[in-house]
Amino acid sequence: PLPVLAVVGRPNVGKSTLVNRFLGRREAVVEDRPGVTRDRVTYEAEWAGRRFKVVDTGGWEQDVLGIDASVAAQAEFAIEAADGVVFVVDATVGATDTDEAVVRLLRKSGKPVVLCANKVDGPSGEADAAALWSLGLGEPHPVSALHGRGTGDLLDEVLKVL
Ligand code: GDP
Ligand code: MG
DSSP states (O other): OOOEEEEEOSTTSSHHHHHHHHHTSSOSOOOSSTTOOOSOOEEEEEETTEEEEEEEOOTTTTSTTOHHHHHHHHHHHHHHTOSEEEEEEETTTOOOHHHHHHHHHHHHHTOOEEEEEEOOOSGGGHHHHHGGGGGSSSOEEEOBTTTTBTHHHHHHHHHHHO
16 A cells, blocks of 8 residues: 555645645645635655655634644544654744644654645745744755745655655
């Protein structure tokens, strides 16, 4: 079976946009409004000649649990089924309490994690990315999922953990 990569993080950090990049085509649903990604959360991707599955989380962000519990529940479920995880943080916002809660889940899982500092659309965002060292998950990889900046380097890191 193909290795499984879970993409987790708060609503609106750019998970689905990143998954689109991994697929190389517009397939995951991306909209400005949080909570619109619904169907078909698992995709097949390929990088450097290696195939793997990508699980985009976040389809139930507006359910009755509320955002925090919902993010945690989905992340926990996806992490458990994954061989490796990309944890996406919005570098322009910085680490929030919800991000910290996901970090605790990731630690508990023991799964290998690649930290994606997303929305680094240009060089001026690099400092925002570096601030995410504070999460204690190792090197934050600066990415602009929207423009494709840094996604190749991120995928190189992903292959190391799958
Ligand atoms: P998700 O809820 O985590 O799946 O986030 P989405 O992928 O749906 O993206 C939420 C919003 O952030 C959309 O308006 C995206 O266009 C925007 N977005 C995603 N990645 C980037 C990025 O790298 N830079 C900027 N500026 N916006 C982004
Ligand atoms: Mg989404």
